Amino acid sequence: MSNKPVNQSRRNLIKTGAAGLGALAAGGLVSAMTPGVAKAAKPVPSSWDEEYDVVVVGSGYAALSAAIESHMAGAKTVIIEKMKVAGGNSIINGGLLAAPGTPLQQQEGIKDSPEIYYQDMLKAGLNMNHAPLARIVAENVRDALMWTIDMGVEYKPRLNHLGGHSVPRTYNTTNSSGSGIVRPMLDKVKELGIPIKTKRKMTTMFIDDNGQIQGIEVRDGYRHGKEDSGKLKTIKANRGVVMATGGFSKDEPFRKAQDPRLGAEFNVDSTNQPGATAEAIKETLRIGGNPVHLSWIQLGPWASADEQGFGVGSMFSILAAFPFGFMVDSDTGKRFVNELADRKTRADIMLTRKRPPVVITDENGVKFASTLPQCLERGVVKKYDTLAEVAEANQIPVKELEATMTAYNGYVKNGEDLEFGKRFREGHDQLKAPFYAIRLWPKVHHCMGGVQVDEKARVVNNEGWKPIKGLYAAGEVVGGIHGASRLGSCAIADCLVFGRIAGKSAAASV
Amino acid sequence: MIRLVLGLISILLLVLVVACGTARVEQTTPAEPVETPAPAVAEASMDYPNKPHHQDGEVSCVDCHGVATPDEAAPVEACLECHGSYEDLAEATFTGEHSPNPHESPHYGNDQDCGLCHYEHEESENMCGDCHEWAPVVP
Numbered sequence: 032m033s034n035k036p037v038n039q040s041r042r043n044l045i046k047t048g049a050a051g052l053g054a055l056a057a058g059g060l061v062s063a064m065t066p067g068v069a070k071a072a073k074p075v076p077s078s079w080d081e082e083y084d085v086v087v088v089g090s091g092y093a094a095l096s097a098a099i100e101s102h103m104a105g106a107k108t109v110i111i112e113k114m115k116v117a118g119g120n121s122i123i124n125g126g127l128l129a130a131p132g133t134p135l136q137q138q139e140g141i142k143d144s145p146e147i148y149y150q151d152m153l154k155a156g157l158n159m160n161h162a163p164l165a166r167i168v169a170e171n172v173r174d175a176l177m178w179t180i181d182m183g184v185e186y187k188p189r190l191n192h193l194g195g196h197s198v199p200r201t202y203n204t205t206n207s208s209g210s211g212i213v214r215p216m217l218d219k220v221k222e223l224g225i226p227i228k229t230k231r232k233m234t235t236m237f238i239d240d241n242g243q244i245q246g247i248e249v250r251d252g253y254r255h256g257k258e259d260s261g262k263l264k265t266i267k268a269n270r271g272v273v274m275a276t277g278g279f280s281k282d283e284p285f286r287k288a289q290d291p292r293l294g295a296e297f298n299v300d301s302t303n304q305p306g307a308t309a310e311a312i313k314e315t316l317r318i319g320g321n322p323v324h325l326s327w328i329q330l331g332p333w334a335s336a337d338e339q340g341f342g343v344g345s346m347f348s349i350l351a352a353f354p355f356g357f358m359v360d361s362d363t364g365k366r367f368v369n370e371l372a373d374r375k376t377r378a379d380i381m382l383t384r385k386r387p388p389v390v391i392t393d394e395n396g397v398k399f400a401s402t403l404p405q406c407l408e409r410g411v412v413k414k415y416d417t418l419a420e421v422a423e424a425n426q427i428p429v430k431e432l433e434a435t436m437t438a439y440n441g442y443v444k445n446g447e448d449l450e451f452g453k454r455f456r457e458g459h460d461q462l463k464a465p466f467y468a469i470r471l472w473p474k475v476h477h478c479m480g481g482v483q484v485d486e487k488a489r490v491v492n493n494e495g496w497k498p499i500k501g502l503y504a505a506g507e508v509v510g511g512i513h514g515a516s517r518l519g520s521c522a523i524a525d526c527l528v529f530g531r532i533a534g535k536s537a538a539a540s541v
Numbered sequence: 542m543i544r545l546v547l548g549l550i551s552i553l554l555l556v557l558v559v560a561c562g563t564a565r566v567e568q569t570t571p572a573e574p575v576e577t578p579a580p581a582v583a584e585a586s587m588d589y590p591n592k593p594h595h596q597d598g599e600v601s602c603v604d605c606h607g608v609a610t611p612d613e614a615a616p617v618e619a620c621l622e623c624h625g626s627y628e629d630l631a632e633a634t635f636t637g638e639h640s641p642n643p644h645e646s647p648h649y650g651n652d653q654d655c656g657l658c659h660y661e662h663e664e665s666e667n668m669c670g671d672c673h674e675w676a677p678v679v680p
Contacts, residue, residue, distance in 0.1 A: 115657055116668070122648045123672060210648045305671050340672045404639040 067495030091119030093506025096530025156514020323510030356392030364431030
């Protein structure tokens with residue numbers, strides 16, 4: 032009880048003492064004591080193992096966009112990636128990219144604009160968005176989409192209408208994977224001669240007395256999970272460092288501290304690759320970066336309860352089951368949410384169910400499911416001849432389930448969902464046998480929170496609110512753009528748009 | 542009461558002194574002699590564990606690494622020289638149109654470094670298993 036203040040003040044004394052000693056021992060660490068100046072952990076080395084103009088940390092959409100733009104602006108650029116293969120989480124994502132005013136929208140006669148896009152982002156984000164940044168995404172994503180097409184990315188010839196979007200505006204790669212975008216970007220990076228150094232993990236940033244980032248220290252030859260593996264090397268960044276290190280969905284202690292519902296003890300899985308951890312965010316915060324919305328962590332409501340990660344079931348739910356089917360609580364047989372509501376609305380209420388909810392669609396619905404064969408083969412989706420069989424297999428009360436479908440079909444017929452206001456897509460018919468069903472349980476998918484940046488992708492120092500000189504960030508590591516909830520297919524948009532801005536800013540050292 | 546407190550303080554002090562003394566003693570104790578590591582030899586293949594199919598005495602360091610005392614990983618070309626092209630490998634591990642194929646990944650394609658999964662001198666890794674439950678045998 033009375034021990035607490037004593038311990039605390041002792042700890043502070045020790046802390047201050049250590050910092051003071053550090054500053055005395057190494058003149059280069061004086062900045063550690065100056066408010067408003069980024070905090071060095073190690074003195075700037077007098078000689079470096081490698082030297083570039085711009086060092087990009089990470090190798091997903093944001094990183095590759097930054098590296099390409101930085102190179103095009105004349106900066107000698109390098110990409111470092113801690114995992115043994117490049118692509119980050121981007122290369123395993125769903126490859127869905129929303130943009131307004133696109134050729135496909137023109138073709139399909141859909142009216143859209145950056146303003147409507149922006150308003151959709153704010154609505155899903157509960158107006159917590161850092162609005163000027165969201166506007167930049169809305170206004171530049173069409174260009175970014177065309178940029179990927181110029182790079183050789185191939186998209187399906189049909190738009191998707193994802194939850195929370197006012198209109199269909201989502202492109203999807205022909206292989207339904209982010210690799211459909213990342214691989215052409217990697218080809219471009221190779222063609223431009225930008226080196227990608229895998230198995231290199233950033234450990235710390237070097238900062239001079241003026242608070243200017245001078246470069247980074249890495250573990251070269253790092254093996255994920257073995258924190259002392261690899262040899263320490265120093266890399267000078269003459270113009271800047273771009274943090275494009277992604278989110279922390281796979282960092283269980285860090286994410287659980289932000290949102291205790293997301294602990295492993297609650298059987299909450301993640302869709303992310305194992306490298307999606309928090310150490311780069313922590314380093315950026317340590318040197319003076321400002322944390323934004325860290326506890327706003329998005330769960331994917333479409334994830335299958337019967338496989339690991341994003342798997343093949345997620346795309347089935349997104350493209351077929353949710354738009355062309357209905358979801359019921361397994362215990363009641365009743366619908367409980369608009370199947371096309373934004374992710375947060377759906378996931379939060381799903382987490383309060385006792386058992387995985389079931390989504391049911393039919394032959395008409397599965398026409399839109401690009402991953403149906405894999406889903407059936409792996410038992411993620413099951414086919415049933417009657418609704419009674421769906422009920423029996425999932426222990427759903429059959430009478431209630433039948434009543435739910437009758438009501439739902441009535442809404443589809445009249446074009447109005449009287450219970451939850453779902454907007455029915457064109458081509459949505461009344462459901463009839465045979466049926467296809469998937470069991471879902473939300474998975475940790477995206478971190479809305481991260482570090483604060485300004486319109487030029489410069490990381491903002493929370494002591495003095497000025498940019499940290501030479502430090503830029505883009506992609507999921509950044510917080511605020513999406514507010515409380517990121518709309519599906521707006522992440523690639525954000526990564527491409529702000530990755531490009533970060534690369535240009537770093538190359539120009541603005 | 543005062544005596545008791547004084548007594549406790551003196552015990553504490555004694556403990557501290559003993560602790561410091563012990564620490565000093567430990568510091569001055571000379572380190573145990575360390576075994577000198579064996580120097581690298583030209584016929585290093587003998588000293589490293591190899592894959593069973595490389596253990597027939599036919600495969601030497603030079604065959605894969607190009608030099609007798611390698612300090613870098615063998616190039617992918619060395620693997621492909623005996624094991625066939627990427628296309629051959631993808632065909633060899635094909636099990637069905639909708640089944641996963643480690644040599645034709647929807648994410649990473651079919652032109653990755655063999656060393657992402659296959660380690661010659663230690664136990665191989667199933668990189669697919671980082672995200673998927675699927676666990677193929679990785680030789």
